[in-house]
Amino acid sequence: MNREDSQHRIEQLKKEILQRNYEYFVLDESKVSEAVRDSLKKELIALETEYPQLVTPDSPTQRVGSVLSGRFDKVKHKSRKWSLADVFSMEELQDWEERVEKTVGKTEIISELKLDGLNITLWYEKGQLVRALTRGDGNEGEDVTHSIRTIQNVPLALFEPVDLEVAGEVLLSKKSFEKMHEEGFANARNAAAGTVRQLDPAVAAGRALSMYCYQIGETNAVLPKTQSGILDWFQKLGLPVFNKYAVHDSAEASIHYIEKWHTQREALPFEIDGVVFKVNDLEKQETLGFTAKAPRFAVAYKFPAEQTTTVVEGITIQIGRTGAATPVAELRPVLVAGSTVSRATLHNKDEIERKDIRIGDTVIIQKAGDVIPEVVEVLQNLRPSHSTPYAFPKNCPLCETTLERPKGEAVHRCPNLNCPGRQREGFIHFVSRHALDIDTLGEKVIDSLLELGFVTDVADFFTLTREQLLELPFFKDKKAQNILDAIQQRRSTSAERLIFGLGIRFVGEQVAKLLAEFLHERAQTETPTPQTILELLTVCTKEELEKIEGFGERIAGSVFEWIRNPAHQTLLQKLADVGLTLTWPEAKKVLAGIAGKTFVITGTLSRPREDIKADIEKAGGHVSGSVSKSTDYLVAGSDAGSKLEKAKEFGTQILDEEALKNLML
Ligand code: IVH
Secondary structure (H helix, E strand, O other): OOHHHHHHHHHHHHHHHHHHHHHHHHOOOOOOOHHHHHHHHHHHHHHHHHOHHHOOOOOHHHOOOOOOOOOOOEEEOOOOOOOOOEEOOHHHHHHHHHHHHHHHOOOOEEEEEEEOOEEEEEEEEOOEEEEEEEOOOOOEEEEOHHHHOOOOOOOOEOOOOOOEEEEEEEEEOHHHHHHOHHHOOOOHHHHHHHHHOOOOHHHHHOOOEEEEEEEEEEEOOOOOOEHHHHHHHHHHHOOOOOOOOEEEOOOHHHHHHHHHHHHHHHHOOOOEEEEEEEEOEHHHHHHHOEOOOOEOOEEEEEOOOOEEEEEEEEEEEEEOOOOEEEEEEEEEEEEEOOEEEEEEEOOOHHHHHHHOOOOOOEEEEEOOOOOOOEEEEEOHHHOOOOOOOOOOOOEOOOOOOEOEOOOOOOOEEOOOOOOHHHHHHHHHHHOOOOOOOOOOOOHHHHHHHHHOOOOOOHHHHHHOOHHHHHOOOOOOHHHHHHHHHHHHHOOEEEHHHHHHHOOOOOOOHHHHHHHHHHHHHHOOOOOOOHHHHHHHHHOOOHHHHHOOOOOOHHHHHHHHHHHHOHHHHHHHHHHHHOOOEEEOOOOOOOOOOOOOOEEEEEOEOOOOHHHHHHHHHHOOOEEEOOOOOOOOEEEEOEOOOHHHHHHHHHOOEEEOHHHHHHHHO
16 A cells, blocks of 8 residues: 555544444443454554554554543542453463563462453452442543442452452343343443443343452552462452452463463353463562552463454355355455354345445454354444445356346345356265265365366266376375375265265265155165165155155155256266165164254263264164253253353253263163
């Protein structure tokens, strides 16, 4: 970007950040997450660093803290409320530790969870709760005593008559937040903030807030020597402490604490957004002191952002194996939740129109766990002038066939069965892990094979020769041999893997298994081939297919249509001709106590979950991923979290491994 463009962008960013900060700090109704504001700020800092002469005193980068809303009485804090410096990587954490050690020598570190709520300071006089303040700008807070007094776990009187200033986090549990979803808060943190700032304490009382204390302020008591000692002492006084903290010898030793809670945060009843590290020894804390903004003795490690902003550089259409034409945003690459994202699904035409996503737009994207990243919203203020709405194409970008949109469906489809896009995805699916599982055949290899015309259908994989493979870019003897070996190994596979691999619409792994079991019952042979499948399937009526347990009209119809297509019949015959042999699924030993029942498995168990799942399914049970009203049994190992809570709430029967074993007898 040249200077002029940068200046324009800086102006836009400043306006946007100020607006978002106002929503967040003053109105308590932020519609975007903190990570989004962080990411905008980061872009602004980068531009201002490049052009320092463009920095103005009113830039959001030039100010710490926030404005008060003016609805509550402002009260001066007894001691200044600091915020924490953030670190985003292990390297930065170790740098911090090095700086600490330079001043106070080797030291113990206490690791605490970074609770994602609202910072509140409590004052006790002679053991009585007299005041509760928000952080405000760090010097002055707002008096919210009336709503904090309604929080059940905040003691109105301590067990000892001490004078004490103590800070902690006020939180709304995920469960309570879910219950108030129609109030329109973006997350539990905002909902907690909104609740605390309620002028009517009755509303606050009805919303089940909790508070956990973590920081000592002014006091007349004789204090323990360490932060961990303080936390224990808080508890002795009757103050709530979130007791998942741990004391480590070094920052390095605390890395596993980060990893542990990053993976287990889902199971916690409250949101956390990172880990706080503090020097445990209070005397050393004092020696280290504070910078202008934050203590030197503590630092916050923030979990990687799950939401961030980037720019849509283009929109492409991806054709799936069933012909679905999915629009995809080609993004300026950006780091989200620990990985670089350069594409996000836009779902379908309606979704693009609803969110009015255009090429050139700055957008908020989000990624949760393993799911495909998606665009949450467009930041309209950052839209380039002259932008036009996106025009969804009329034809398939790969084969030019006119796209169809079946009535009542949101997706457009390419109806051409020979569309190269559909074929490519079909090939990738055929060799995927739960289908034929030929992992040496990656997408790049498949693309080359298609380009050279070595495969026109999936049966051609089985007649590939060494000479052909050696023509592929970067192929040497060893690589070619590995692929030939892997294919050879899969010349014998299970009927359900083959059926799943064929990519019949609505036939997922589970349905493929049911269909294989059904065909097995009708088969005359125990050594089936793809030809057996062909023969058995072609004589099935739609009604017979509909009667298979777990099938409905939709699935049965799809299977019925599929096998009527001559191209598919030829394919099965060809797969038999190239020598593919199959095995039937293991016969079910249906158990009365298990058949037809729905199970959910959670927690740490003595065997892999997949094995337990297989056992239950073999006995006729069904295993689902989440607890609902229709769950019959929850199989719970140790450290079971939210699923266990939910099961208790629904009154679902809970089994430990022993009880499950008894049920299986
Ligand atoms: S200590 C002098 N400990 O994070 C240090 N803060 O980014 C004062 N927070 O304003 C804070 N969990 O609202 C501390 N275990 C914890 C915390 C924690 C969450 C919040 C707190 C603070 C912010 C700083």
